[in-house]
Amino acid sequence: MRTVIIRSFGGPEVLEVTDVPVPEPGPGQIRIRVAAAAVNPVDLQTRSGALTAAGLIPEREAIGIGWDVSGTVDTLGPDVVGFRPGDAVIGLSDRLSLPSKAQAEYVVLDTDAVTAVPTGIDLVAAATLPLGGLTAVQALDIAGAKPGDTLLVTGAAGAVGGYTVQLAARAGLRVVAVASAGDEELLRDLGTEFFVPRTADLPAAVRDLVPGGVHAAVDAASVGTLALDAVRGGGSLVSVRGNAPTPLRGIRVGNVWIRADGPRLAEVAAAGLRPRVADVLPLDEVAEAHRRLEAGGLRGRLVLVP
Template structure:
């Protein structure tokens, strides 16, 4: 089969298409024939070597690429309840795998897979797993009724806006001026230009500060200054961890796949509570173009690879 890997770790140019054996599922695992797989910033971080540099994973000869996947069950190992032919979505959440979802086939633990949303084409079903789970786990970590979301037009931030509104929170969203219409369509109650003084702008809306922040842009202490005393700062992995000031609880979120939460997201996709936005689709052999485009920034929606 064909698969994308990174060996040199020098950026998008490290993305290499190889021929390799089709993997076999072990006990409790499922093999998926890949229909589509999104490209994520974490894939850029792996191919550039950034995650090795910060110590999140050890060096290795070959890193597999791709986290999100949608496809059909092709084979199952002992103890797996999914039936062959079932449309599924999954997330490969382990860093140190030599083969991942940017491939024609992928083997995942059954607990990281759930049935795909009904009535949604698989290309779109490949867009929400990683970012949606991160946003769901971050929003659920916030306590209270008002939440600031930084990076609100991005992959994680956009889902955080939609999910926070679904959980009946008042949402103050920070993003670039060009993204104001998008962020408001996603459900934000208030919009702040990311170039403004964040804390001052938030406190003009919520003078005592917000109950919590989902810091998808990793603004750090600048975002924390907008939080009330004793509130919550949900810090997404990346950049220095902010301090615990004024009794604020800092909770760091790095994606872990929870099958129940993945199924919860899938139901929300079926109900159109959260969106599946595609910016463009590329063939697996054109993956370097997709990686380079994502690295340039400004992509709204997902870049998807189709084997």
């Protein structure tokens, strides 16, 4: 089968689509025939060597690429219940150091990392849900905001930010979204109550809208202390990218360290979120997908199809 790997670190040119044996599922695992796999910022960090420099991925001969996957169940490992060959599923490959991951023709995942695709969601759009949706819901869990509380979301028009806005609004939170001015209409439609252009003085603009500051923040754009300054004393801030600021004024500060969670992913998939696909490319054009993601300005995720 074909799979995307790197053998050295660098720019998109180090990405390689190579042939490897089709993986076999072990006990409690299923093999998925991949229909689509989204491209995420973590893929860029893996390829560049940033995650290895941070001590998160050991150097090895080949490192697989890709976290999000949608497809159909191909083969069941021993002791698997609840899935059948042909089932449409989505899942998350959350282990960093694997020789082959989701950007491939087949991927093997533990059953607790997988859930069924709800009726009405096509497999290409569904491939954008696992990493972004689980990051959003786990960030909201850490933030601990209650219905009626105000929640600041930076990078609100991005994949994670957009899912955070939708899930928060559905949970009864009053969302303050930060994004480009051109994204305001979209974010209002997703459930935002307050909007702040990202060019504004963030703490001042937020406190003008919410006197005293918001109860909690999910910082998907890594603005750090600026987002913290918009949170009221004793509130909470959750960083999506692992670089949470110093916890001043009694604010609880945390990072999201994403993990696969099939049951929680089922909740996300059933929540009626609006997936956004920026474009669809063949697996062989993975390097182009990385170049486009690095260039920025995308609304939604690029998706690879084998």
